[in-house]
Amino acid sequence: MSYDAVSYDAAAAALSGATSIIITTHINPDGDGIGSGLALLLALDRPGRRVRFLCPSRVASLYAFLPRFAELTPVTDDAQAAEAEACEVMISCDAGDRERLGSVAKVRHTTLINLDHHVTNTRFGNINLVDETAESSGVVVEGLLRRLGVAVDRTIAECLYTTIVFDTGRFMHSNTTAHTFRWTADLLETGIDASEINRRLTYTRSPKDLAILKLGIECLAIDDDPRLAGIVIPAASIAAVGEPEDWGDLVEIPRSLAGNRVAYLMRESKDGKSVRVSLRSNPPIEIGSVAQAFGGGGHAFAAGCTVVKPLAEAVADVRARLRRQLGQ
Numbered sequence: 001m002s003y004d005a006v007s008y009d010a011a012a013a014a015l016s017g018a019t020s021i022i023i024t025t026h027i028n029p030d031g032d033g034i035g036s037g038l039a040l041l042l043a044l045d046r047p048g049r050r051v052r053f054l055c056p057s058r059v060a061s062l063y064a065f066l067p068r069f070a071e072l073t074p075v076t077d078d079a080q081a082a083e084a085e086a087c088e089v090m091i092s093c094d095a096g097d098r099e100r101l102g103s104v105a106k107v108r109h110t111t112l113i114n115l116d117h118h119v120t121n122t123r124f125g126n127i128n129l130v131d132e133t134a135e136s137s138g139v140v141v142e143g144l145l146r147r148l149g150v151a152v153d154r155t156i157a158e159c160l161y162t163t164i165v166f167d168t169g170r171f172m173h174s175n176t177t178a179h180t181f182r183w184t185a186d187l188l189e190t191g192i193d194a195s196e197i198n199r200r201l202t203y204t205r206s207p208k209d210l211a212i213l214k215l216g217i218e219c220l221a222i223d224d225d226p227r228l229a230g231i232v233i234p235a236a237s238i239a240a241v242g243e244p245e246d247w248g249d250l251v252e253i254p255r256s257l258a259g260n261r262v263a264y265l266m267r268e269s270k271d272g273k274s275v276r277v278s279l280r281s282n283p284p285i286e287i288g289s290v291a292q293a294f295g296g297g298g299h300a301f302a303a304g305c306t307v308v309k310p311l312a313e314a315v316a317d318v319r320a321r322l323r324r325q326l327g328q
C-alpha cells in the first residue's frame, strides 16, 4: 500500500469514529481553504456528531454564497481558543504549517489531521494527508470522501468547484492538467451552476476593491526587462484607501505584462515593520525556494512570505533574489 493510501485510510478511520470534529483552515482563508472546509462540514455532519468549522481570522464575504458559510466561526485569539469546546478530531485544510492555523491550533483536540497539498507542508499533524500532486486541497478532500463512502452531491460539489477554480487561477495556472478537467467534469455532473459560481467568485468587487485595483496599477513597477515586474504598496497608500477584505489576485496585474516570468506583490504592514510578499512565476522558473528563503512557503510557482524589514530593504532583498532566479 502506498504512503498516500495509508494516510487516506488513517484519516477516514479517525473521522468515522469521531463524535466531535473541528474543521479549520489557514489565516486569511481563500477559496481553497473555505471550499475544502465547507465540503467536509457538509459531508461529515450527521446526527450524534458535533461538527464545527472554526476559522483563525475573518473570512471575506465574497464566499458568503457557499452553503453553510454562516456557520464559519472566528477564533482569532488564544482566550477564545481556551474557551472553545474540545474535540476528538481536528482537521486542518490547506495550511502548510501549524502557525498558519493561528489560535485555532490551541483549541483542545486529541488527533490532528493535516489535509493539504503544499510542497512546503511541514507534516505537523498526527495524520498527514498531504498530496503535493493535487491541484487544490479540495481534490484531497474528494479522495477522502471516497474513502468515507460519502457521495459528492450538488452542494458538496459547489464547494469543491470553488477550490479548483481558486487554486488553478480559473484553469489558467500550470497545475491545470487533463485530470483537473476530468475531476471538474464530475462535479458539473452533479448539476452545479458553474457559470453562476464563476460570477460569484469573479464579479463581486466592491468600490473599495476597485480602488485597491487602481492603487495596484498606480504602484506598478516595471523594469526594462519585463521578465520581472511587480507592485509595491506603502502602508500610507493602503490606509488612504482602506484595507480590503481580501487582496484577491492583484499580483496577476504585473503577471499579465507580455514577456513576464516572475511577478510580485509587496504590501507594507501598518506598523511599517514588515512586508507581506506574494510571488508568482511561469515554469520552469520557480519562486517557491525564494519564499522559503524568507521563511515563507507555498508551491513552486505560487508562494508567499513575510519579510520583517522596512519596505525599501525588503523590496531590494526580494528583488535581488528574484533576479538571481531569472539568471540575471
Ligand SMILES: [Mn+2]
Pocket: 032, 033, 094, 117, 136, 137, 167
Ligand atoms: Mn490550496
